[in-house]
Each structure stands twice: as C-alpha cells, then as structure tokens.
Amino acid sequence: MNRPDPADSASGPAAASTAGPATDEDGWLALHRDTVKVTGVWVFVLALGGAVPTTYGIGSGTSYGVALAWVVPAVVLVVAAAVIADYVRWRHSRFRVTPTRMELHKGMVFTTKRSLARERIRTVDLSADPVQRVFGLVKVSIGTGEQVEAGGAGQSPQTLVLDSVARGEGEWLRALLLDRAPVAADGTESGVRVLARWDPVWLRFAPLSFWTFALAGVAVGGLFQVLNWFGRESLPVDVTRDVVEEIGATQTLLLFAGVFVLVGVVATLAFSLEAWWAYRLEREPGGTLRVRRGLLTTRSVSIEEQRVRGVEIVEPLGVRSAGAARVDVVTTGLRADPKSEASTLLPAAPMTVAASVAAAVAGIRPGGRLRRHPATARTRRLRWALAADAVLAAVVAWLAVASPVRDFWAIVLTVLAAGCAVALVVLAGDAYGSLGHDLDGDFLVARKGSVRRATVYLQRQGIIGWRVSQSVFQRRAGLMTLTATTAAGARRYSVIDADEHEVLEFGAEAVPGLLDPFLVHERPIVDHPEQAAFREP
Amino acid sequence: MSGATRLRPPRNWLDQRVMAWWRAQVGVLTAVVVVPLLILGLLIAPARAWFLIPAAVLAVIGLLGLLLLPPWWFRIHRWEVTDLAVYTRGGVLWQVWRVAPMSRIQTVDTVRGPLQRAFGLSTVTVTTASSAGAVKIEGLDHEQAAELAEELTRITHNTPGDAT
Structure with a gap:
C-alpha cells in the first residue's frame, strides 16, 4: 500500500533534513517543501472542477475559443495566487522539539507561536490525502487532549498541526512525542500486536444505515443542481412522464425507489471502502x-x-x-x-x-x-409511539380532507403512514428491550x-x-x-x-x-x- | 430490600432573597414580552384588540407565576457540602440531583450577575473534568458564597485526587 519513500528510513531530524527541511542551529525545522506543490495540485483540481462547466456555459453562448481565452488565464491566476500564498505560509512556518516542549511558529504579518508541553501530549495523529501520498507527505496533528470548554471560544490552543512533513519524519515525531519505540511506516516493528484487521466482507454492513438514503438524497439533489446549471430543469419531469406512460404509475414508483436505493448502496459502499480499506x-x-x-x-x-x-x-x-x-x-x-x-x-x-x-x-x-427495567418503562415508550401515531393519522386525515390529492397518491401516502405507525410501535417495544x-x-x-x-x-x-x-x-x-x-x-x-x-x-x-x-x-x-x-x- | 431507597433532600436552603431575585427575573421576562405588545397596541389602532388582549393574558400569567412559582422553587432548590462531595437538588417538573466528589473538583468559581448583585446574591459553580459534571448553587448570600468557595477550595486542596 505504502509508497516507497526515501524518508521512510529517517529516524531523526538529521536524516529528515536531507529529505528537505533545513535545520538551523536552534533545532528549528521547516515543513516539507513539496507542501506547496500539493496545495498547487489541489487548487488546480478544484479550479478545473469549476472551469469545465464555466467553459461549457460561456462556450455554448459564444464560441469555445472565447470561453477558453477567459477561463485559462483565470485558472492560472487562481493557482498562482494559491501557490504564492502557500509558499509564504511554508516559508514562515517552523517547528522544533526541545527536551520539554513542542513548538510551532507560523505567519508572516501576524505570527502565531504555539507551544505544547511534551509531557502533556496525548495524541499524535497522521493523515495523508491522495496528493500528499504521491509526494510522500503526511499531516501531523498533535494534541494534549485537554478540555477547552472551560477556556472559552476560538480554536483550541491545545492542538498543533504540521501540514505537512515527510512520512518518515511524521512517524519519527509520533514515536518521539508519544515516547514509543519508532515504528516503520509498514508496521513491521516487532512487539506490535494486531488486534483486528479489515475483512472486505464487512462492507456488506455499510449500506445498512440511514446514510444509504441520505447519500441517495444528496445524489438526487446534486443531479437537479447540475441540470439547473445547464438550464434543463424540466428534464426529470419529462423523463418521469414518459416512463409513467410507458410502464404505469405503480411500476414507475417501484423502479424509482429501486434506483434510489441502488444509488445509496453504491455510495455507502464507496465511502466505507475509502474510509476503512486496510483498517x-x-x-x-x-x-x-x-x-x-x-x-x-x-x-x-x-x-x-x-x-x-x-x-x-x-x-x-x-x-x-x-x-x-x-x-x-x-x-x-x-x-x-x-x-x-x-x-x-x-x-x-x-x-x-x-x-x-x-x-x-x-x-x-x-x-x-x-x-431489566420496570414494565412502566415499556408503557412510556408505547405511549410516545401512540402519540406520534395519532399525529401522523391527523396529518393524513387533514391532507385527505384539505387537498384534492389524486387517488393513487392518497393510497401511497396512507400505506406509508400505516407502515410508519406500525414501525413506531415495534420500535417502542424494541427500545424497551434494549x-x-x-x-x-x-x-x-x-x-x-x-x-x-x-x-x-x-x-x-x-x-x-x-x-x-x-x-x-x-x-x-x-x-x-x-x-x-x-x-x-x-x-x-x-x-x-x-x-x-x-x-x-x-x-x-x-x-x-x-x-x-x-x-x-x-x-x-x-x-x-x-x-x-x-x-x- | 426492607424499604425503598430514596435520595434525601440536601440540608441547606438558598438565601431567602433568592425569591425576590426569581421574581425580578420573571418580571423582566414578562415585561420583555408584554411591553412591546402594549406599545404596538397603542400605536396601531385598527389591530388594537389583537395586541392588547394577548398582552393582558400574558401579563396575568406572568403575575401569577411571579407570585406562585418562587416559593415552590425555593422549597425544591437545596444544597449541601460534605467533606466528600457537593450535593444539590434543582429543577421543578424535571427534578435533578447532582453529586460531585471533592476529589474530582477542578475549579470553584463565584459569579455575580448585575441583577444578582442588586439582591446581594452570588452563584457558586463547581466544575469537574467532565463538561457534563458542573454543579451550580445559584442564589447564596454573597458573603456566604465567598466563604463557601474558600472552604471548597481548601477541602479540594486537602483531598487527594487526579481530577479525572
């Protein structure tokens, strides 16, 4: 999985310094210089995401030559600005580990100096997005895990983020700050016991959550948004009408419900795969x-x-x-x-x-x-469920009286409401069982x-x-x-x-x-x- | 078991003046709602009844609350400090008892709001390492509150504990 990285073998600031960051006499280290490239790539990708529809939008009105003449310089400008800003940030960020403290100084005009006592550091978390991985970099978040609720508003002063350093340097910092034996990036260090390992068949549990519906909803919303950009809002309505004429209303409803669920299942599988691969x-x-x-x-x-x-x-x-x-x-x-x-x-x-x-x-x-809990706890839950059922029934009855809904939809709605009513009572019993x-x-x-x-x-x-x-x-x-x-x-x-x-x-x-x-x-x-x-x- | 186990009420009452403070709060709350309605009612003649009737109803409710609620609250709100813990009872329809052990107390604060100051009252807040674990005693005589805070600080200093 892990990309081979020359810095993997680094086990200290001296080794890390050959991989990029320069130390000065006080032990100050710089972030990795490729950080700026990572930012450039990300901003370019994002700018491209905005540029393509814009080009299409302008180009369909005039010509694609005109569109490109506007869009290309804009993209270049945005990327250049981001790269320069990030270069300045990189240039003025430095950190060091002293025997007692971990320090980070950053900012050119407004300098922020943050310092954590090493004995209070509790978490050192590493993360790397795809572009960072290509460059062999990691983002390091160092925290004391102390509560800031008492301290009040604003960003927690108890967290210190290095964005970003070479992977080997990140591992070295993790081992050093958590006071652990250094572990190679591939985890082959002896003494490490694996308690659980990801099994791809666990993916089958991913779609069994409400996210299936939420993500499908987001996808549908996104579809409408894109159609809106291209001025084709009426397309879904037209398609639906054609399908209804072709196969009938009930079948259409079932078909659309099926597609909706399918989209949700694919989305949750994809998210779960991305998040938990190689767990x-x-x-x-x-x-x-x-x-x-x-x-x-x-x-x-x-x-x-x-x-x-x-x-x-x-x-x-x-x-x-x-x-x-x-x-x-x-x-x-x-x-x-x-x-x-x-x-x-x-x-x-x-x-x-x-x-x-x-x-x-x-x-x-x-x-x-x-x-177990007393039976009166079950009574409470059933009472809540029945109260919700009563509200549901009232809404359905009100809709039936107040609006001239067509028969088909009235039936669909009533069936759904009845299903919900039964589900609520079942859930109440289940909640008591829990x-x-x-x-x-x-x-x-x-x-x-x-x-x-x-x-x-x-x-x-x-x-x-x-x-x-x-x-x-x-x-x-x-x-x-x-x-x-x-x-x-x-x-x-x-x-x-x-x-x-x-x-x-x-x-x-x-x-x-x-x-x-x-x-x-x-x-x-x-x-x-x-x-x-x-x-x- | 031979009998029912219950929480006993904490031993101490709040300062008597707390009722006046609560009355002032209810009064202010009522005024905030009623006064704008009154003004609107006097200014907008055609809709006068629509403003003045709710204003009157709310004023009556506020007045009743102002008279009846504070004595009821006063009977429920209690507090107690032992060598081992701080114990309070509060809430009305939802009664809440809180216990914070001395060994886990992190800070002891006394706070006086402007309205509280007018009645010579203070609030003592005891916090633990859990953001859900703070215990408040609202409505003590301010000198008594200062003494209590001092005593709490002394006890927590003498009680060994790691706070988490």
Whole structure:
C-alpha cells in the first residue's frame, strides 16, 4: 500500500533534513517543501472542477475559443495566487522539539507561536490525502487532549498541526512525542500486536444505515443542481412522464425507489471502502492503541491506553439486524465530539469480532444478561409511539380532507403512514428491550436505544460524579434516570428509565461512598416522603 | 430490600432573597414580552384588540407565576457540602440531583450577575473534568458564597485526587 519513500528510513531530524527541511542551529525545522506543490495540485483540481462547466456555459453562448481565452488565464491566476500564498505560509512556518516542549511558529504579518508541553501530549495523529501520498507527505496533528470548554471560544490552543512533513519524519515525531519505540511506516516493528484487521466482507454492513438514503438524497439533489446549471430543469419531469406512460404509475414508483436505493448502496459502499480499506487495530509496546485505515486518504489515530475509560458497542438498527456491531472507544484526550470517527475502534463487523476487540481493549465480555427495567418503562415508550401515531393519522386525515390529492397518491401516502405507525410501535417495544444496566467487574454497563442501540462499558473509576433526574411523568411511573459524568467520551452516560429505588442502590454500589451519604432507606408506608423531609430543619 | 431507597433532600436552603431575585427575573421576562405588545397596541389602532388582549393574558400569567412559582422553587432548590462531595437538588417538573466528589473538583468559581448583585446574591459553580459534571448553587448570600468557595477550595486542596 505504502509508497516507497526515501524518508521512510529517517529516524531523526538529521536524516529528515536531507529529505528537505533545513535545520538551523536552534533545532528549528521547516515543513516539507513539496507542501506547496500539493496545495498547487489541489487548487488546480478544484479550479478545473469549476472551469469545465464555466467553459461549457460561456462556450455554448459564444464560441469555445472565447470561453477558453477567459477561463485559462483565470485558472492560472487562481493557482498562482494559491501557490504564492502557500509558499509564504511554508516559508514562515517552523517547528522544533526541545527536551520539554513542542513548538510551532507560523505567519508572516501576524505570527502565531504555539507551544505544547511534551509531557502533556496525548495524541499524535497522521493523515495523508491522495496528493500528499504521491509526494510522500503526511499531516501531523498533535494534541494534549485537554478540555477547552472551560477556556472559552476560538480554536483550541491545545492542538498543533504540521501540514505537512515527510512520512518518515511524521512517524519519527509520533514515536518521539508519544515516547514509543519508532515504528516503520509498514508496521513491521516487532512487539506490535494486531488486534483486528479489515475483512472486505464487512462492507456488506455499510449500506445498512440511514446514510444509504441520505447519500441517495444528496445524489438526487446534486443531479437537479447540475441540470439547473445547464438550464434543463424540466428534464426529470419529462423523463418521469414518459416512463409513467410507458410502464404505469405503480411500476414507475417501484423502479424509482429501486434506483434510489441502488444509488445509496453504491455510495455507502464507496465511502466505507475509502474510509476503512486496510483498517488495522494494533497494540504497540508501551500501551498505545493505533487505528490505521484509508484507501485514498490514509489516517492513523493513536490512543493512549492509560486514558481509555471503557468502550461503547454501537448497534444501529440495520447493522444489528445483520448480527453486527461497531466498537467505539471511551477515552479522554480524543476530540470532544463523540460522533467523530476518531473514536471508532472497529467499523461495523460481525458481533464475534466486536466482542473480541472489546475484550482485547477493555477486558470485558459483551453479551451478558443485564438487569431489566420496570414494565412502566415499556408503557412510556408505547405511549410516545401512540402519540406520534395519532399525529401522523391527523396529518393524513387533514391532507385527505384539505387537498384534492389524486387517488393513487392518497393510497401511497396512507400505506406509508400505516407502515410508519406500525414501525413506531415495534420500535417502542424494541427500545424497551434494549434497556438494561449492570455492573461487570470494574465496569458499569448501560444499554439503551433502538434505532441506535448502544451498550457502554464505563470504568467505574472513570465516573467523576452523578446526575440523577426524574421528570413528573417518570415520578408517576416510578422511574428515574441515573447519569454518570466522566471526563471521557461523550462526558455523560445514562441509565435511563430504571426503577427509582433500585437505580440509586445500583449507583451507590458502582462507586462506593459517593452516593451513599445522600440516600435514605425508608419504609414504603410513608405516603409523601417529600413532606416528611420538609419538617427537617 | 426492607424499604425503598430514596435520595434525601440536601440540608441547606438558598438565601431567602433568592425569591425576590426569581421574581425580578420573571418580571423582566414578562415585561420583555408584554411591553412591546402594549406599545404596538397603542400605536396601531385598527389591530388594537389583537395586541392588547394577548398582552393582558400574558401579563396575568406572568403575575401569577411571579407570585406562585418562587416559593415552590425555593422549597425544591437545596444544597449541601460534605467533606466528600457537593450535593444539590434543582429543577421543578424535571427534578435533578447532582453529586460531585471533592476529589474530582477542578475549579470553584463565584459569579455575580448585575441583577444578582442588586439582591446581594452570588452563584457558586463547581466544575469537574467532565463538561457534563458542573454543579451550580445559584442564589447564596454573597458573603456566604465567598466563604463557601474558600472552604471548597481548601477541602479540594486537602483531598487527594487526579481530577479525572
């Protein structure tokens, strides 16, 4: 996969300096000079993407000679401007690694000086887009993983990005800053244990997500946009009418639905292939997990095991129905957004693989039985589903009365609405089935969700506070939500709609000494414990 | 189990003046909605009823809220600090209890908004390494708040912990 690179063997600034960047006496290094070429290529490609339709647009009005006379100089100008700007950026960017700090200075007019204490650096992530790979470069993101919420707005000062350096230099920085033995770019270093490796048959899980519809929708939107540019907006309507006349309305609807799904399937397959090709999860000596993946853009994410607080096994509905699951890591130090792919340890893969990864990373055995939640939790969910059904029925009825919809569409709409209504009730039951919580050794286990079922295994020592909440409706149903706050992952993980008494004992057991002082064990005879409590001082 | 396990209310009440502060807040909120309606109603004669009737209704609702809600809130909002944790109860329709252990507390802040200042009140905010874990005690006498913050800082300094 990896392009042979002379800098691969580089193991220090001295070696790297022969590959491009020049060091001065203070140990300052420059970014790789080919960075400017990479920018030039990208801007050229983007400019070309804009130039072709423009040429067509101008050319169809006048002549292609005139069009080219306008477009070519424009493209040259744009590329030249970008290259010069990037050259200036490259010229005025320099970085160095001192025994205690990692420093980056950049900017000509407004200089930014950023400095991270090396002992606080937690992540060194590498990524390379296709053009960077051709030039043998990588972008290096170095972060302390500290929270900036408290610090306020603006870009995080805790991240430092080198865009870009030679691949070998990137690997050298990663090894140096994470204090690991240097690993060659092909990962042949001894002592590295591969925990999971990509299997192309996992691709079959990719289309089983709502992205299939979302991407197909985007594709259709894009098609209309392009037609609009060329002044052919009426084309889809004409085509549809012709097809309907040819094969009939129902068949057309089914055909279009089929094509829509097919487009979505192809798109999700393509995205998944690009993102997860050559995926590998490794454990490096010294306690680092490393995820490497990518077909065109290669990415490498490192996770310090010391900071791992658990794992989350995510089973979206479609993936779950195929017996598969994704594994996310719950850790401090990754970007705060838990939805970002950076926290994914394993893409959708068969449950046995997910279980083995979870076992290898956190030492847990997923799939155990959890404590069930009271039946009133099911009642709540069914009530929500029926309320949504009522709204749906009202909308359909209103449409039927208010607008003179033709019979065919009225039937299609009613069938769809009825399908949704049934699905909602089924999902409500499924959501109740998902609810569960328990303690598993050092971990608190909480499971919830139907469309996105997630089971979190959170280290009990990682819990740094409790939030207990109860709405009026929960109180009437005898339910309560217990939320563990933590510095890792999504920052909060909840046991929702559990029994209001049992869940408190559960919380007290999970983290001894934290919740207990505030609990009272009462005889159930007391009618209004709140009022009884008010008589205290 | 022999009986039902419940959370007991935290021991301390907020300062009595907090009710006046809440009343002022409800009053301001009501005024922000009602006054523009009144002005519009007085200026635009043809649609006068359309502005003045909602204004009157909202004013009555605001007034009722102003009278009835603060005592209710006052009974629910409580706080307590032990050697091991900060414990608060808040919310009304959605009651929320929060516990933050001393060993995980990172910062202790006291904040006084302009309206709070007028009533001699302060807010004490305790944050932990989790952005979801902050605990706020809103509406303490400002001297008491300063003492509390000092005490919290002292306890957290004496409590070993790595904050994460």
